[in-house]
Amino acid sequence: MKVVLQNLTKTFPSRNKKAGRDVVAVDDFSFEIPDGKLVGLLGPSGCGKSTTLFMICGLLKPTEGRIFFGEEDVTNLPPENRGVGVVFQNYALYPHLTVKQNIIFPLQNLKGADKLSKAEMANRANEAAKLVQIEDLLDRRPSELSGGQQQRVAIARAIVKMPRVLLLDEPLSNLDARLRMQTREEIRRIQRETGITTVFVTHDQEEAMSISDQIVVMEKGKVQQIGKPQEVYDNPSNLFVAKFLGTPPINVFDGTIKAGKLYIGEANVLDVSDISDQEVYVGIRPEGFILQENGPLCCTLTGVDVMGRDISVVSTHPNAVNVSIRSIIDAENRVDLQNSTVRFGLKPRKVLLFEKKREMRIINGKK
Secondary structure (H helix, E strand, O other): OOEEEEEEEEEEOOOOOOOOOOEEEEEEEEEEEOOOOEEEEEOOOOOOHHHHHHHHHOOOOOOEEEEEEOOEEOOOOOHHHOOEEEEOOOOOOOOOOOHHHHHHHHHHOOOHHHOOOHHHHHHHHHHHHHHOOOHHHOOOOHHHOOHHHHHHHHHHHHHOOOOOEEEEEOOOOOOOHHHHHHHHHHHHHHHHHHOOEEEEEEOOHHHHHHHOOEEEEEEOOEEEEEEOHHHHHHOOOEHHHHHHOOOOOOEEEEEEEEOOEEEEOOEEEEEOOOOOOEEEEEEEOHHHEEEOOOOOEEEEEEEEEEOOOEEEEEEEOOOEOOOOEEEEEEOOOOOOOOOOEEEEEEOHHHEEEEEOOOOEEEEOOEO
16 A cells, blocks of 8 residues: 655644744655555654654644545544554553454454454454464463563554554564564564555664665654665765764764865875865764774774674774764774774775755765
8 A cells, every 4th residue: 555645744732832833743744655665764752753653544633734545535534444553662452351352352343344253353363463473372461471472462463454554653662682673573574474565663773774665764853865774874865864874873074175185184084076175074984994004094092892793993083073983894803902093094985975064965066
């Protein structure tokens, strides 16, 4: 089911009546979610991603704009008539019901031609439980399950009536790191097997990038960039997107372009033809550093973190915006901790330039 958001805006009345300004949670959001794809809404807390999801499912009504499921305008349609399945952050399971009863519950509310017999409901519940691999837990109650198992029950309950659209609101935030990774892989598998159009809301960029067909990066109610995860990571449209995506985060320096040369401090670190002389922000991805004995970028060494196959060199530089610079290099390299400095060359494709005033990306002289 294709989902189209057309100039979607949501404002809330200000709590400060004297100020008189409404709070704009979502500002003129337009986007088409392709049929059968998984799209991640990504951004920091308060950016409007959950508000967008609640408007899609009908829990909130847009102040302006329209919502279409396929060719059907569902903007004013109540949630129960939209054919959506929703999984919330807190699971929202009924504690007095068994797993099977929790999964069946949405089917009991079907009416008319959609109404199912008890045998059909039981069969649907068993199929949904098998899909999320909890078929041996059907007689337990939520209190007898782990957090990951409860999340699977919530997903099974959401997909049991085969919704047109599946909406996931930060479904993994209550899980530990290992379980979070496992569950997000399961969500991706389930989405591919069912082919249900899915919207996944998260503030965790690693989650969004690992399972989404497309990501939508939001900040302060506005869409900052839309695209495939790797494309957005490699080619962020502005400094906010560049800083938000990536673990460890991108390293940012104050830089200067003079006569086709990029300088960080006094060091000429890169040739940058076709870009006019100006002050810039220089973003360098952690994997963009090359350990070189005579490299142009000289940093003050503060430590080395061993990460298995890679090591993270921690350093500082007077022109760095970040408190610490993190450079990811192969563990086969050896860093002499007795030295007070460390020198790097740079990989040109991992160096991103942004104009100072608007913080927009500069590419080959274009902003």
